[in-house]
Amino acid sequence: MNDDLRGQYENYPYPPRDPADEAKRLIAGSPSHICEIEHHIMGGVRNAAEPRRILVAGGGTGDATVMLAAQHAAAGIDAEIIHLDISEASSAIAKSRIDARGLTNTKFVHGAIEAIAERDLGTFDYIDCCGVLHHLEDPVAGLKALRTALKPAGGLGMMVYAPLGRTGVYHAQAMLQMIAGDLPDPDRISAARELLGELPDTNWLKRNPYVGDHLNQGDSGIYDLLLHRRDRAYSVPELAALVQQGGMRPVNFVDPARYEPSVYLTSAELLKRTSGLNWVQRCAFAELLAGNMKTHILYAVRDDNKTNSLATPDGADTIPVMRDDDGQSLGAQIKPGMSLKVDMAGVKISLPLPQLAGPILMLIDGEKSLADIHADLQSSQKPAPGQDNSRNSSTSFSARSTG
Ligand SMILES: C[S@@+](CC[C@H](N)C(=O)[O-])C[C@H]1O[C@@H](n2cnc3c(N)ncnc32)[C@H](O)[C@@H]1O
Incomplete structure (x- = not known):
């Protein structure tokens, strides 16, 4: 096989x-x-x-x-x-x-x-x-x-x-197996293209906007998604x-x-x-x-490794790092009271951000530790005479995991 x-x-x-x-x-x-x-x-x-x-x-x-x-x-x-x-x-x-x-x-x-x-x-x-x-x-x-x-x-x-997000893929695979399973590969691909052109609006593959390899990855995409010889979710x-x-x-x-x-x-x-x-x-x-x-x-x-391999931001010398984004420019876009709006493949969620999310992000540069960031925040957020911002500074600690 x-x-x-x-x-x-x-x-x-x-x-x-x-x-x-x-x-x-x-x-x-x-x-x-x-x-x-x-x-x-x-x-x-x-x-x-x-x-x-x-x-x-x-x-x-x-x-x-x-x-x-x-x-x-x-x-x-x-x-x-x-x-x-x-x-x-x-x-x-x-x-x-x-x-x-x-x-x-x-x-x-x-x-x-x-x-x-x-x-x-x-x-x-x-x-x-x-x-x-x-x-x-x-x-x-x-x-x-x-x-x-x-x-x-x-x-x-x-x-x-995973099965649910691939709803419709296995329906199409089953149909193509029925009508073109024994044909040479170029004919199987041609049958798949014909079938894709005839799917009624009710078909689950057509109704699934999150699967796209058959539309944008050429013959390889059609083969991998719809004609694979062995594929399970x-x-x-x-x-x-x-x-x-x-x-x-x-x-x-x-x-x-x-x-x-x-x-x-x-x-x-x-x-x-x-x-x-x-x-x-x-x-x-x-x-x-x-x-x-x-x-x-x-x-x-x-399974014989019992140590915790996952990073835990539990020490003042922990250095938070951004995976892709630049903390400086991302942080500059975040205003106090903003929520983080995320579209997780169609599920739209809104996550409230800590008051100091923007300033914290702007300090994440892959070099500064949590202690450095906290110190920088404290000096930049010094209350004006008569103002008490102790609530803001405690919020900054609840934002550690953001980094
Ligand atoms: C869907 S592609 C994924 C390629 C790559 N991992 C990626 O994510 O872009 C699957 C790859 O696994 C390879 N493959 C399949 N069965 C294999 C096996 N038993 N041993 C080694 N490679 C295998 C195929 O040749 C193919 O290149």
Whole structure:
């Protein structure tokens, strides 16, 4: 069966990428952004003097490989990044992207995740496995194979499909299997295009605005979404079972807010009842409530790793870092009393911001510690004679987690 799958990714590397685009932009995101690895897996610690070994398992056309290689090079961290894939065509694209950036910290290995033990690749501080486990014949065996390649304190960032946000995808896959399952690939793609042109307005794929690969990623997108030979989706409880059977322990979903029922609910009774659920149940409840999750991005560590790998902003010397935005310009846009308006794939929420959110954000520069920020705030927020702003300064501490 891996031969069928390999054939697909040799002929339709996914996602489609042009190495020339490396001159224009770096694709960065979850899982495996360097700040997320450090936040979720490394306890918030960046020790630039400590070398890192990173495996990108099923690295495809190279999004994670390029991001990891570029971010570690920029951070001055001596990293060895190994890109593993069964598709030589996909790996060739990934390699051209790395070469286009002049990066030298990456190696390319042709092979299957399941056979990783035979490749003698050593062990890793971090493994990226994005959009791959749900295509394996035996995802538990695949995850166990990755676990054997993890150092005891290492961690894994994974993405698997989620069912509710992919509503309509599996309906279309089933129809195409019925009418074109045995045809050569170009004919299957042609049948898919014909079918997409005939979907009635009531069809669930047509009614799902959050799935778009069949509309904007060419033949590779249509193949990956609608014609894949092996594709399954995991609900939160199913994913929790996969992780546990694979010998891993979940650390956190990204974005954590999407998995928190209280982000969606206001009823005191519902808030009270959901607060009594354990973490997996709360995440499962949020998935059912939102109904829009098309993937799950999860960080996990080995189940024999009992230390807390998640960063906790619990000390005055903690340095808050922005993942992408520039604190200075973001903070300048935030006025006192503003709420943060977030659109989480159609769920619109409004989060009240602490009074000093703007000034705090403006001080987050990746260098200043919480103690520095607090001191700067105190001196800049000194009350005018006769004015008591002690309430504002205590609010500043409740905003620590903002960073
Ligand atoms: C959907 S693509 C995802 C690529 C990449 N991880 C990303 O997120 O852009 C899946 C990739 O997994 C690779 N793959 C599938 N089964 C594999 C296996 N058993 N071992 C190694 N790679 C595999 C495919 O060749 C393909 O490049």
